[in-house]
Amino acid sequence: MCGIVGYIGKQDATSILVDGLNRLEYRGYDSAGVALFKDNEIDVVKTVGKLADLEELVADEQPSGTIGIGHTRWATHGKPSTPNAHPHTSASGKFVVVHNGIIENYVELKEELQEKGYHFESETDTEVIPHLIEENYTGDLEETVRQVVAKLEGSYALAILSTEEPDKLIVVREDSPLIIGLGDDEYYIASDIPAILEYTDEVYILNDGEMGVITRETIDLSTVDGKPVEKEVFEVDWDPGMAEKAGYDHFMLKEIHEQPEALSQCLAGRLDTTDISLDDVNLTADELKQYDRIQVIACGTAYNSGLVGKYAIEKLARIPVEVYIGSEYRYRDPIIDDRTLVIVVSQSGETADTLAALREAQDKGAKVIAICNVVGSTIPREADEVLYLQAGPEIAVASTKAYITMLMAFYMLAIYFGRAKDLLADEDSRRLITALKALPKQTQQLIDENEDKIKALASEFANQENSFFIGRSIDNAVAIEGALKLKEISYIHAESYAAGELKHGTLALIEEGVPVVALATQESVLDKTLSNVKEVKARGGVVTGVTLAGEREIEDLDYRIEIPETEELLTSILAVVPLQLLAYYVAVERGCDVDQPRNLAKSVTVE
Numbered sequence: 001m002c003g004i005v006g007y008i009g010k011q012d013a014t015s016i017l018v019d020g021l022n023r024l025e026y027r028g029y030d031s032a033g034v035a036l037f038k039d040n041e042i043d044v045v046k047t048v049g050k051l052a053d054l055e056e057l058v059a060d061e062q063p064s065g066t067i068g069i070g071h072t073r074w075a076t077h078g079k080p081s082t083p084n085a086h087p088h089t090s091a092s093g094k095f096v097v098v099h100n101g102i103i104e105n106y107v108e109l110k111e112e113l114q115e116k117g118y119h120f121e122s123e124t125d126t127e128v129i130p131h132l133i134e135e136n137y138t139g140d141l142e143e144t145v146r147q148v149v150a151k152l153e154g155s156y157a158l159a160i161l162s163t164e165e166p167d168k169l170i171v172v173r174e175d176s177p178l179i180i181g182l183g184d185d186e187y188y189i190a191s192d193i194p195a196i197l198e199y200t201d202e203v204y205i206l207n208d209g210e211m212g213v214i215t216r217e218t219i220d221l222s223t224v225d226g227k228p229v230e231k232e233v234f235e236v237d238w239d240p241g242m243a244e245k246a247g248y249d250h251f252m253l254k255e256i257h258e259q260p261e262a263l264s265q266c267l268a269g270r271l272d273t274t275d276i277s278l279d280d281v282n283l284t285a286d287e288l289k290q291y292d293r294i295q296v297i298a299c300g301t302a303y304n305s306g307l308v309g310k311y312a313i314e315k316l317a318r319i320p321v322e323v324y325i326g327s328e329y330r331y332r333d334p335i336i337d338d339r340t341l342v343i344v345v346s347q348s349g350e351t352a353d354t355l356a357a358l359r360e361a362q363d364k365g366a367k368v369i370a371i372c373n374v375v376g377s378t379i380p381r382e383a384d385e386v387l388y389l390q391a392g393p394e395i396a397v398a399s400t401k402a403y404i405t406m407l408m409a410f411y412m413l414a415i416y417f418g419r420a421k422d423l424l425a426d427e428d429s430r431r432l433i434t435a436l437k438a439l440p441k442q443t444q445q446l447i448d449e450n451e452d453k454i455k456a457l458a459s460e461f462a463n464q465e466n467s468f469f470i471g472r473s474i475d476n477a478v479a480i481e482g483a484l485k486l487k488e489i490s491y492i493h494a495e496s497y498a499a500g501e502l503k504h505g506t507l508a509l510i511e512e513g514v515p516v517v518a519l520a521t522q523e524s525v526l527d528k529t530l531s532n533v534k535e536v537k538a539r540g541g542v543v544t545g546v547t548l549a550g551e552r553e554i555e556d557l558d559y560r561i562e563i564p565e566t567e568e569l570l571t572s573i574l575a576v577v578p579l580q581l582l583a584y585y586v587a588v589e590r591g592c593d594v595d596q597p598r599n600l601a602k603s604v605t606v607e
Contacts, residue, residue, distance in 0.1 A: 002029060002086070002100045003072040004178065005195050006159045008169045008214055009186020013068035014058060016188070020195035021070050022051055025596060029072035031085035034058065035096045038065035040163055042096050046085040066216075067169060069159045069189075071098035077106070078123025088127045090134035091118060094163045097133070099126040100191055101155035101176040109151065129158065141165045142213050145172060149211075149224050155352065159189055169214045172224060173206040177350045177377065180204040180212055180219060182233065187214050193236055193374075194393055201236040205376045234376050250594045252396035252489070256580050260444040262391040262401040263573070266408045271437060274429045276416040281369060281385045285420040291341040294319050295334070295366075297357045298345035299326040301399040301484065302371075302406060306345055307477035308572045309410030315569060316424055316432075317417035326353035329360065336364040343369045343413075347394060347402040349377025358382060371409045373402050387413065396595045398489050400580050403481065404443075407573050411436060435567040439574070442564040446577050450561055454578055457544065457559055458585035461492065461515050468510070469496040469579075470536075471519035472529050478572045479519050482579030489597045490587040499532035512540030517579065519546045520554050521563065521571035530554050544582075546575050 003024030007013040017034045032054045033046025043063035047053050051072070071086035078084040086098045103109070106125035109132065114120070118131045132148045133141075141162050149158070155175035162168070171178055171189050181188030181200040188196040189212075193203065204221065206212065210229055213220040221229040248254035270277050294313060296306035303325055310321040319341075324334075326344075336342070342361040346354045349372040358368055358379060370383035373391050380386035389405040415432055418424035424432075461467060467486060469479035476498045483496035497506050499518070510516070516536050520529045530553060536543055537556050545557040548565050563574040587594045 002074050002191070003195065004069070004098050004100055004157055004159055004189065004191040005071075006069040006098075006169055006171070006189035007186070008067045009183060009216055010066060011186065012064050013066055014064055016199070017068050017070035018051070018055055018058060019198065020188075020190060021054075021072050023194045023198075024072055024190070024192060025051065029074050030080035031075075031082070032070070032072045033085045033087050034063070034068055034070040035087040035089075035098075035161060036063045036065035036068040037161055037163075037166055038063070040166055042089070042093065042161055042163060044087055044089060044096065046082060046087065048080050048082050048085060067161065067167070069096070069098050069161060069169070076102060077125045083122045084124050086126065088122065088124065088130050090130035092134060095130040095133045095137075096161045097126065097130045098159050099129060100157040100178075101174070103128060103152055103156065104154035105152070106154075125154075133160065133162075137164065139164075141168060141170060145170050145211065146224055146226065149174070157191055167215055170211065171206070171214065172211040174208050174224075175352065175355070178206045180206065180214065182219075185216050187216075187219060189214075194395070197236060202233050203236060204231050205234050207381070208378070249588075250396065250584070252398055252400060252584055252594050255394055255396055255401045256577070256584065257447060258392065259401045259404050259577065260440040260447075262389075262405050263408055263440040263443060265390040265392070266405040267412075267436060267440070268390065270412060271433050274426045274433065275419055276412045276433070278387060278412065278416055281387055281413075281416070283369075283385065283420070288417055288420040290339060291319060292339045294321045294341045294343060295336070295361070296321060296323045296343045296345065297326050297329050297354060297361070298323075299351055299353055301403045301481060302345040302347060302351070302354070304477065304481040304484065305403055305406035305410060306343070307480060308407050308474060309343070309414070311474050311477065312411050312414035312569060313417060316414040317421055318423055319417065319421075324357070326351065326357045329353075329357035334360065334364070336361060336366045338365060340366050341369070342366045343371060344379060344383065345371040345406055346377075346379050347373045347389075347399055347406075349374040349379040351379070355379055355382070369413075371406055373405070397597055398485055398583070398594075404573055404576065407576075408436070408439070411570060432567060432569070435570050439566065439570065442566065442574060443577060446563055446574055447581070450578055451581055454561065454581040455585045458582060458589045460542065460559075461486075461490075461582070461586045462589035464492055464513075464515055466509070467492055467494045467515045467517070468506070468541075469494065469517045469519070470499040470532060471496075471522075472499050472525040472532075473522045474569070474572050475499075475519035475522050475529070475575065478575045478579070479517070481576055482517060482519075482583070485580055485583035486586060489583055489594055490590055490592055491598070492586065492590075499529055507535060507539060510536055510539040510541045514541050515544065516541040517544045517546065517582070518554075518557075519575055520551070521546065521548055521568070521575050523548075523568055526551075526553060533557070546578055
């Protein structure tokens with residue numbers, strides 16, 4: 001969940017490192033630092049707090065050099081503090097390391113080093129690495145790093161500098177993302193593409209167990225056990241401006257407004273009149289017919305998209321779908337056979353728990369489809385098939401456009417499966433595809449017509465400490481995502497419940513003035529939802545209803561947000577947008593850090 005940036009070349013590295021770290025703020029962090037090589041010494045500057053604090057220190061101390069590494073840390077081992085911040089140095093100061101991931105056997109390694117007289121300045125797992133390099137240094141940094149990483153258990157992306165070999169930068173990856181950007185006699189490293197996109201659009205993406213030895217003129221790629229690696233250059237087609245705020249106050253608001261375009265891009269080239277064309281998913285009709293159940297595995301918002309996907313696939317393809325939290329999947333001894341299809345979902349493609357579950361499923365013989373946004377990331381590379389979201393870079397920690405395109409991906413898969421199994425007639429497929437095509441414009445209409453209203457409504461929530469979201473059928477799945485959005489960026493306690501469960505305990509929590517968001521877009525259960533709203537109103541709850549345009553059966557609402565009419569199965573894409581806007585404006589009203597909510601990170605690359 002931390003961020004790594006590095007540079008080796010002809011330019012002063014300071015501004016490149018700080019700029020790159022700023023572009024990785026969305027990953028979440030609580031401290032930051034840089035290390036720069038100059039005059040056979042490595043200057044390390046680091047501090048707890050925001051990057052602005054690091055920039056002040058850099059301005060005061062004026063470190064410089066043409067080789068450097070930088071890091072933003074999100075605390076795992078040890079509280080946020082300057083000693084715990086990266087980079088970490090060896091006892092002599094000759095070896096400097098930044099690290100993403102977790103070293104699981106660090107206690108054992110630390111005790112061994114302490115017995116040899118090494119003193120530790122931090123509480124981190126990372127500090128064992130520079131000490132190990134110093135202890136094992138053979139006069140050949142590359143060979144020493146190979147020996148050291150063989151001792152490490154866990155996940156890591158490493159960047160290493162040494163005064164012993166001052167014109168060299170070494171990087172290693174195992175279960176934590178790392179890329180190398182290519183320039184003209186200069187090279188960049190980063191944990192994520194946006195960090196270096198301003199400088200290059202050509203990168204090498206390292207796989208697990210690979211390392212790079214980088215000088216100003218060359219890159220030597222190999223496995224950690226010394227086998228040479230030939231790798232194709234990956235060309236990034238993102239415009240650098242796509243990762244900037246473009247005049248919006250926050251990335252999250254920008255990304256909410258980008259959702260109509262994201263939906264269009266997700267659909268581009270994939271719709272015919274009656275059929276879905278998924279060229280990336282090589283599943284024949286005969287293969288699909290052999291599966292008698294599907295398992296969806298994901299975490300957080302991606303998991304919530306799977307709840308909607310369950311409804312869509314079961315309705316259109318009549319295949320039972322189970323949705324599992326990635327962090328729990330491996331520990332329940334999952335039942336898989338050759339008639340089970342697994343779908344894993346991850347915005348970043350680096351979510352550690354989801355990646356581990358993917359590997360578990362494959363080890364048990366399952367075929368795995370990945371739904372992912374980041375091209376070339378680990379999960380789609382390891383999956384058997386991949387459906388890319390094509391949503392563009394998402395910077396805010398709270399996912400919006402990735403979530404909405406995940407829903408679109410599930411709808412396309414549901415239609416694709418239904419057609420392959422001969423369960424979806426031409427007429428029904430044509431109707432659904434026509435509705436899918438209309439969703440981007442309807443989403444834009446929804447934002448245009450409701451944003452000011454929702455902004456005003458936010459003041460009703462801002463002073464509350466508890467809130468509830470209710471719905472039935474697909475609305476229940478959307479309510480879960482709406483509650484997550486509110487709690488993760490506004491810090492208001494928000495719970496979602498299947499509306500029919502209110503009388504089984506939850507009504508005890510409803511009292512005068514408590515805000516309740518009731519999703520009521522499903523005509524098939526509208527009368528039931530109506531009775532649940534009345535239950536809430538009778539106990540003093542303040543109800544905001546999300547309804548279809550023109551629906552007036554539910555009259556007893558304090559506030560109403562209308563979404564454009566669409567197919568009942570597809571309402572989730574439209575219904576979630578006002579919930580995203582509500583969470584955003586409530587967070588702004590409360591003065592919260594919208595793009596970087598406390599204790600959270602964008603890409604969860606550790607368990």
